[in-house]
Amino acid sequence: MDTIKTDVLVIGAGSGGLSVAAGAVQMGASVVLLEAHEMGGDCLNYGCVPSKALIASGKVAHSMRHADCYGIAGVAPDVDYAAAKDHVAEVIAQIEPMDSQERFEGLGVRVIRDYGRFVSDRVVEAGAYRIEARRIVLATGSSPVVPPIPGLADVPYLTNETLWDLRDRPDHLLIIGGGPIGMEMAQAHLRLGSKVTVIEGDRALGKDDPEMADIVLDALREEGLEIVEGAKAGAVRGTDGAIEIEVEDGRVFSGSHLLVAVGRRANTDALDLEAAGVRTTRSGIEVDDRLRTSNRRVHAIGDVAGGLQFTHVAGYHASVVIRSILFGLPSKASTRHIPWVTYTQPELAQVGLTEAEARKLHGNKTEIVRFPFHHNDRAIAERKTRGLIKVMVVRGRAVGVSIAGEQAGELINLWALVIANKMKMSEVANMVAPYPTIGELNKRAAGAYFSPRLFESDMVKKVVGFVQKWLP
Numbered sequence: 001m002d003t004i005k006t007d008v009l010v011i012g013a014g015s016g017g018l019s020v021a022a023g024a025v026q027m028g029a030s031v032v033l034l035e036a037h038e039m040g041g042d043c044l045n046y047g048c049v050p051s052k053a054l055i056a057s058g059k060v061a062h063s064m065r066h067a068d069c070y071g072i073a074g075v076a077p078d079v080d081y082a083a084a085k086d087h088v089a090e091v092i093a094q095i096e097p098m099d100s101q102e103r104f105e106g107l108g109v110r111v112i113r114d115y116g117r118f119v120s121d122r123v124v125e126a127g128a129y130r131i132e133a134r135r136i137v138l139a140t141g142s143s144p145v146v147p148p149i150p151g152l153a154d155v156p157y158l159t160n161e162t163l164w165d166l167r168d169r170p171d172h173l174l175i176i177g178g179g180p181i182g183m184e185m186a187q188a189h190l191r192l193g194s195k196v197t198v199i200e201g202d203r204a205l206g207k208d209d210p211e212m213a214d215i216v217l218d219a220l221r222e223e224g225l226e227i228v229e230g231a232k233a234g235a236v237r238g239t240d241g242a243i244e245i246e247v248e249d250g251r252v253f254s255g256s257h258l259l260v261a262v263g264r265r266a267n268t269d270a271l272d273l274e275a276a277g278v279r280t281t282r283s284g285i286e287v288d289d290r291l292r293t294s295n296r297r298v299h300a301i302g303d304v305a306g307g308l309q310f311t312h313v314a315g316y317h318a319s320v321v322i323r324s325i326l327f328g329l330p331s332k333a334s335t336r337h338i339p340w341v342t343y344t345q346p347e348l349a350q351v352g353l354t355e356a357e358a359r360k361l362h363g364n365k366t367e368i369v370r371f372p373f374h375h376n377d378r379a380i381a382e383r384k385t386r387g388l389i390k391v392m393v394v395r396g397r398a399v400g401v402s403i404a405g406e407q408a409g410e411l412i413n414l415w416a417l418v419i420a421n422k423m424k425m426s427e428v429a430n431m432v433a434p435y436p437t438i439g440e441l442n443k444r445a446a447g448a449y450f451s452p453r454l455f456e457s458d459m460v461k462k463v464v465g466f467v468q469k470w471l472p
Helices: 015-026 041-045 048-065 081-099 101-107 180-191 210-223 311-327 355-365 377-382 408-420 425-429 440-455 458-470
Strands: 002-011 031-034 110-112 123-126 129-138 142-144 172-176 195-199 226-228 233-239 242-247 252-255 257-260 264-266 298-300 339-342 347-352 366-372 388-394 397-405
Touching: 002 015, 015 031, 015 041, 015 101, 015 311, 031 129, 041 048, 041 081, 048 081, 048 180, 081 101, 101 110, 129 311, 172 180, 172 242, 172 252, 180 195, 180 210, 180 339, 195 252, 210 226, 210 347, 210 388, 210 397, 242 257, 298 311, 339 408, 347 408, 355 366, 355 388, 355 397, 366 440, 377 440, 388 440, 397 408, 397 425, 408 425, 408 440, 425 440
Parallel strands: 002 031, 002 129, 031 110, 129 298, 172 195, 172 257, 195 226
Antiparallel strands: 123 129, 142 264, 233 242, 242 252, 339 347, 347 397, 366 388, 388 397
16 A cells, blocks of 8 residues: 655545645645545535526526516427536536646646545545545535435435436426525426425525515415425335325325435545544534644534535635644634525525524614615616515624525625625715616615614704804
C-alpha cells in the first residue's frame, strides 16, 4: 500500500469539498481529494442544477399556456419530456468542467477516485493508498432518506437521485414529502403535463413562515396541484405504473409513479469515524462553531455537519475552514445570515429569523414591516403581483426577512448582506433603486418602516410647521 503525506485531505468532491481543495492548493498547501462517486456531488448531478433546469422547462410550458393576459394567444405546449431531460443533461454537461477531475488536477490537487475510511485519528485508507494528513476535511454530503413505510421496499419509487434517469413523463406523479424538493418537482411536473399529488404528513413547506408559505401553496393549488397535508403515509403498494399510497386515516391515493422526498441523511457510514474518535449525532457529525469535530485535526462541512443542507452553506463552510486550517485563525461559522430559497413560482425565500422566531427571541421589541408586491410597478407590468416582503426589525435593524413572490431568491440577496453586516434600515432606505424593477421592493419595504415615524408623527408635523414659518 502506497503512503501519501499531505497537508490537507478532503473527503468528498461536492460543493464544499471542491471549494476547500481549490482554495487550499492555490494558497500553497498540498491537497489530496477523495471522491468515490461523481465529481460535483449531489448539487451538480442530482440536486440544484438539474432541478432548476427542469423547473425552467416547466416555466416555459406554463408561459405558453397563459400568454393571453399579455395580448398573445395562449397555446397548449407540445411537451417532450425526454427532450426536457436532455436539456437537463446539457446544463449539467456545461457546468461539469468546472468540477472535473482534470481541472482540479490541473490546479495541483491529487484526486483519488475511491472511498476513504479512517484507520487512526489522522490516517485514512482509500483503495491502494494510505493517506497521512495534517488536517482532514469531511465533505461527504447527504443522501435521500427512505422512510420505513410498510410496502415501500417492494414498490418502484424515485428519489432526487434516480428521477433524472426517467425518460417517460409520469401520467400521475405521487410525491411523499411537501418540503422544497417535493414542491419544486411537483410544480415542474405539473407544468410539463403530469397530474401530481403531494402527500405531506404535517404542513407543506413547514420550515418556512406559515403566512409566506400559504402564498406559495395557494398559487400551486390554483395551478391544479393536489396538496394533501396532515396525511402521514401508512402503507405503499402496487407495481410499476399503478401505485397506491394509503394514509393513516384510511384514504388511498393512486398514481403511476412515486417520488420520495422526505428529507436527507448525512453520509457517514463508510468513514469508520470511531477509528478517528469523531462523534456523530442523529443529524450528522458533531461539530463546534469552528466546524471542528471531536478530533481537532478533522473538520466537517456542508450537509454532513448536520446543519442547514444547502450548497451555498457548504461553500460558506469551506471559507470558514480554509481560514482555520491554512492560517490558524479562529474562524467561526454562523447561521444568522444564511438565506435559503424554494424555487417554486412564486419563489419563497428566508434569511435570519422568521416572525415567530423573532417574537420569541425579542418579544415586543420586534416590529413587523410588510410590503406587498401589488404596489410594485414592475410586478404590475409583468403581472406578477402575488407576493409579500416581511421584515422583522429590532432597534432599527433587520433580524429576519421572509419573501414570497416573483424573484424572491434574488431579492433576498440584499437582506442577506444587510443582516450579515448588521446594517440599519436607514441604509436600505437610502439606497436608490432603478425604476421600474422588482428590486425596488426592498427599498419600499425599508421605507414602510419609516413611513409611520415620518407621516403619522405629530412631533414631525410641528417641527415642519415651525420651520416653514421661519424659512425665508
